[in-house]
Structures are given as C-alpha cells and as structure tokens.
Amino acid sequence: MISTYTQSHNNTGKMKLSRLIRILLSGAVAASLGLALIQSGTLRGQTQNGRTPGNTTRPTSKTMTERRPLESLKSSNPRTVATRNLQLQSELKWMFGGKPQRGWYLYAPLVQSLIGTDQGADTTGFAAALSRWQLKQGLQASGILDEESLYAMVGHWQSLRIRDRNYPQPDQLVTGSLEDFYDQSRPEELRQVHLEAYTAYKQMILAAKADPLVGPTLADDAKYLKIISSFRSREYQEKLRRESPNAGRAGLAVNSPHFTGRALDIYVGGEPVETKDSNRSIQIQTPVYLWLTRNAHRFGFRPYFYEPWHWEYVR
Numbered sequence: 001m002i003s004t005y006t007q008s009h010n011n012t013g014k015m016k017l018s019r020l021i022r023i024l025l026s027g028a029v030a031a032s033l034g035l036a037l038i039q040s041g042t043l044r045g046q047t048q049n050g051r052t053p054g055n056t057t058r059p060t061s062k063t064m065t066e067r068r069p070l071e072s073l074k075s076s077n078p079r080t081v082a083t084r085n086l087q088l089q090s091e092l093k094w095m096f097g098g099k100p101q102r103g104w105y106l107y108a109p110l111v112q113s114l115i116g117t118d119q120g121a122d123t124t125g126f127a128a129a130l131s132r133w134q135l136k137q138g139l140q141a142s143g144i145l146d147e148e149s150l151y152a153m154v155g156h157w158q159s160l161r162i163r164d165r166n167y168p169q170p171d172q173l174v175t176g177s178l179e180d181f182y183d184q185s186r187p188e189e190l191r192q193v194h195l196e197a198y199t200a201y202k203q204m205i206l207a208a209k210a211d212p213l214v215g216p217t218l219a220d221d222a223k224y225l226k227i228i229s230s231f232r233s234r235e236y237q238e239k240l241r242r243e244s245p246n247a248g249r250a251g252l253a254v255n256s257p258h259f260t261g262r263a264l265d266i267y268v269g270g271e272p273v274e275t276k277d278s279n280r281s282i283q284i285q286t287p288v289y290l291w292l293t294r295n296a297h298r299f300g301f302r303p304y305f306y307e308p309w310h311w312e313y314v315r
C-alpha cells in the first residue's frame with residue numbers, strides 16, 4: 001500500500017530570469033512551427049497557384065545563422081519535431097524523487113490530456129498542441145517535449161495536489177462499503193474515506209460505468225476502479241514504512257496525503273501499487289486509466305502523475 005508525496009521540481013526562479021525574452025521568442029517560434037505545419041499541408045496548392053519549385057525561396061546558411069538563437073529552425077520541420085518527440089518519449093534523462101528517470105512515455109496520457117490532444121508523440125498534431133501549451137506557459141514553443149517542458153508539466157500536476165495533510169474531523173470520515181474496495185476482506189477501520197471524496201468517487205464510478213468507452217471494461221473486470229487504500233492514520237503509515245524500509249522518498253511518505261482521507265488509491269490494472277516502470281507501462285494503457293486522465297478532474301480528482309493509481313480529491 002504505497003503512497004507518496006514528493007516535492008515538485010520547481011523551476012519558477014529559473015523561468016523568471018528570461019521570461020519576457022522567452023515569451024517574445026516563443027511567439028515567433030510558435031508562428032514558425034504553425035507556418036511550417038500549414039505549409040506541409042498546402043504545398044501542392046501553392047504550387048498550383050503559380051509558385052513553381054524554381055522560385056521557392058529556401059533558407060540560406062546566412063538566415064540559418066541569424067535565427068539560430070531561437071533554436072527553432074532545426075525544429076521547425078514538423079516531421080523533425082515529431083521524430084524528436086518520439087525519441088525523447090523513451091530516452092529523455094531527468095530526475096524525480098532523487099532518482100534518475102528515463103523518458104516520459106509513462107506520462108503520455110496525462111500529457112495528452114494537459115495539452116488537449118489525443119494524438120501520439122510521433123505526430124505533428126501532438127507537436128502543434130504542445131507548442132500552443134508551451135506558448136501559454138511562457139516557454140519556448142518548440143513543439144518538443146524536452147526537459148524544461150516536462151518539469152513545467154510536473155510542476156503543474158504537483159501544484160494541483162492536496163497541500164495540507166491535516167486529519168479530517170471525525171464526523172467527516174465515513175466507512176466505505178466493502179463492494180467499493182479491491183480487497184474484499186479489508187477491515188472497517190481501513191475503509192474510512194472523507195465523506196466528500198467518497199461522494200465524488202461514487203459519482204465518478206457511475207459516470208465511468210455509463211461511458212461506452214470504459215463501461216464494458218468495468219463490467220468485464222470488477223476490480224477496476226475499486227479502492228485499494230483510502231484514509232490512513234499516521235500510526236498505520238508508520239507501520240507500512242517499517243514493513244517497507246526501502247520504499248524511499250518517492251515511496252511511502254512521512255507526511256502522506258492519505259492522512260486527509262481525500263487521497264484514494266484506485267485499481268487501474270497490473271500490480272495495484274508497484275512503481276516499477278514495467279508495471280506502470282501496463283497501467284497507463286488500460287482503458288480505465290485513460291478514462292481517468294480525461295475525466296477524473298470533472299469529479300474533483302487530480303492525479304499524482306508518478307503513481308497511476310493515486311488520485312486526490314481537491315475540490
């Protein structure tokens with residue numbers, strides 16, 4: 001029953017240094033990328049309108065040099081950008097929770113939801129949606145999901161999580177019914193949930209069951225979206241920590257959001273609460289997880305990006 005809280009990477013200070021310049025530059029780069037996308041789709045039409053290949057102006061080495069500070073030209077070919085994203089998706093080196101991470105493919109569904117596209121990393125549509133998001137964030141709108149953009153996304157997801165870790169008032173806790181739990185023998189004292197979170201959870205489950213995209217999956221496997229763990233007392237968390245001394249910083253938190261009763265671990269497939277990349281790669285592909293990334297916020301639930309099963313009620 002792993003739960004976690006890890007400090008977000010905060011690049012705010014770094015961003016402020018050149019924020020104005022970035023905003024100015026990224027506008028130009030976004031325009032460049034957008035133009036390139038448009039051109040790639042309409043080149044034939046332009047030729048028909050009288051522009052022969054012979055009078056198409058190609059960038060000279062001089063203009064390449066002049067524009068290099070934007071780092072945009074090499075990225076402005078939409079196919080090149082898509083190829084780069086495909087590569088970074090599995091290879092980008094970054095740090096989280098004091099541990100080196102590789103790639104961002106495990107967060108692709110959350111990224112797609114954040115930037116508002118359902119297209120994969122290897123598409124120009126993904127790059128275009130990303131560049132629009134980058135522009136809004138004051139980042140260079142390269143359309144490339146690099147380290148800086150990834151940290152900005154992680155910072156965003158982390159900023160939406162539960163901040164205070166106070167216990168709920170006793171009258172705010174209810175005992176969830178056994179049918180909502182993954183472990184059908186889970187004792188009453190481990191089935192306590194904050195009333196508001198439990199109400200929202202029940203509404204979310206009803207909506208999922210009624211959704212043709214995920215309803216059949218829920219009917220086929222009754223374990224999906226069941227609650228694995230909800231409210232945990234500090235004493236119980238300490239017991240878990242003693243039992244798993246190697247869980248580490250990204251593992252069992254000293255100051256867990258589960259203390260509030262508003263954090264729920266929900267079954268999304270694979271091993272229920274196992275952070276190995278191989279397990280998470282199974283979880284992030286299940287229809288229920290994809291559904292959560294697109295719909296959970298409507299019910300007040302926000303993800304802990306690193307653990308596909310951990311959702312926090314923050315409304």
Ligand SMILES: [Zn+2]
Nearest residue numbers: 002003265310
């Ligand atoms: Zn959790």
